[in-house]
Amino acid sequence: MSQELSAKEHTGHPTAGQYFRIAVILCAITAVEVGIFYLEFIGHWMIPILFTLSACKFALVAMYYMHLKFDHKLFTYMFVAGFILAAFVISLLLLLFGVYS
Amino acid sequence: MAQEHAAPIHGEDEGTTTGLNHRKMLMWAFLGSDCMFFGSLIATYLVYQGKSLEGPLPIDVFDIPVTSISTFVLLMSSMSMVLAYSALTKNNMKGFRIWMISTAIMGATFIGFQVYEFSSFANHHVEIDCVSPGELTKYEQHIFDDGCSSGEAHAESHEGLKPQTNLFGTTFYTLTGFHGAHVTLGIVWLLSLLLLSFKKGVITPEKNLDVDLAALYWHFVDVVWIVIFTVVYLFGVFPGF
Numbered sequence: 001m002s003q004e005l006s007a008k009e010h011t012g013h014p015t016a017g018q019y020f021r022i023a024v025i026l027c028a029i030t031a032v033e034v035g036i037f038y039l040e041f042i043g044h045w046m047i048p049i050l051f052t053l054s055a056c057k058f059a060l061v062a063m064y065y066m067h068l069k070f071d072h073k074l075f076t077y078m079f080v081a082g083f084i085l086a087a088f089v090i091s092l093l094l095l096l097f098g099v100y101s
Numbered sequence: 102m103a104q105e106h107a108a109p110i111h112g113e114d115e116g117t118t119t120g121l122n123h124r125k126m127l128m129w130a131f132l133g134s135d136c137m138f139f140g141s142l143i144a145t146y147l148v149y150q151g152k153s154l155e156g157p158l159p160i161d162v163f164d165i166p167v168t169s170i171s172t173f174v175l176l177m178s179s180m181s182m183v184l185a186y187s188a189l190t191k192n193n194m195k196g197f198r199i200w201m202i203s204t205a206i207m208g209a210t211f212i213g214f215q216v217y218e219f220s221s222f223a224n225h226h227v228e229i230d231c232v233s234p235g236e237l238t239k240y241e242q243h244i245f246d247d248g249c250s251s252g253e254a255h256a257e258s259h260e261g262l263k264p265q266t267n268l269f270g271t272t273f274y275t276l277t278g279f280h281g282a283h284v285t286l287g288i289v290w291l292l293s294l295l296l297l298s299f300k301k302g303v304i305t306p307e308k309n310l311d312v313d314l315a316a317l318y319w320h321f322v323d324v325v326w327i328v329i330f331t332v333v334y335l336f337g338v339f340p341g342f
Contacts, residue, residue, distance in 0.1 A: 002217075014154065016184055016187055018136035019180055020180065023176065023179075026179075026180075027177075030172055030330075033331065033335065034166075039297055046335065050331050053331075054331040054332075057324075057327045058324050061323055062324060065323075066317055066321070067152075072120075072121055074119065078130055082133025082134055085133075085136070085137055085140070088143075093147075094144065095324045097148045099147065099148060099150075
């Protein structure tokens with residue numbers, strides 16, 4: 001299939017500055033994750049907090065760096081379907097092996 | 102977020118049944134399936150977490166500051182990759198090559214960190230002062246009990262963490278090893294594209310799909326590491342997990 005562009009294709013790209021700002025946000029979230037990790041008084045709240053921060057980083061990379069926010073929705077569905085199935089497999093395996101109990 | 106109109110993203114109106122580029126569709130299908138692949142490895146790691154009969158355990162070997170630096174390097178490589186793609190779509194071939202080299206170097210740095218980490222885990226050495234041992238982990242307590250019972254001044258162990266040492270070693274090296282293999286493959290891919298860019302007409306602003314696909318793959322190994330860093334490393338040394 002040709003790699004040549006067609007006139008109707010999607011043309012929206014974040015600018016280099018926006019890519020840089022996203023990188024700064026990603027680094028800031030990572031720094032917060034590591035910082036929170038050393039705050040013992042947070043206790044078991046640490047797990048949902050780290051999960052949320054990790055999910056934010058995941059979403060930022062997928063939406064902006066992988067262009068899912070600007071591409072056709074079918075690409076998003078294909079990726080998210082695999083991701084949901086993976087999450088389902090992890091949950092079921094943990095349940096099966098009694099990790100929750 | 103404001104947008105600029107540079108060269109287009111491949112994906113729509115490609116004269117196919119779906120109107121989408123088949124190669125790009127295939128890449129997304131592959132990334133979806135790779136999600137399941139890493140999902141299985143992460144699930145296996147979690148299922149066997151805390152079930153190792155002997156150490157070393159995550160709390161004995163993980164060095165969070167070092168892994169944080171390698172995570173930072175991989176995140177920056179993703180930014181570098183996206184800037185390479187952006188430069189290509191703006192017909193800035195010099196910028197494209199610089200950012201591609203930068204991405205490959207940061208990927209190689211990440212692999213260097215991983216090699217260092219694996220090596221330090223495999224050669225993990227514990228030495229405990231029997232008179233004032235301080236706060237000990239479960240594994241260190243075991244070494245203390247074994248080595249200090251006969252009146253020795255020091256107790257030590259050179260066991261290290263290898264894939265065959267315990268369940269933690271097996272699942273950890275399998276998961277992070279496969280991720281490292283993905284990154285290594287990505288570096289080879291990036292360098293191949295870099296070399297191809299010197300051949301006239303192979304990689305141009307209009308023919309950017311090859312770079313787009315490589316970029317998708319590279320960002321994917323980045324997002325997988327985001328999950329591994331949190332689930333394996335941060336949760337690994339958290340006492341309540």
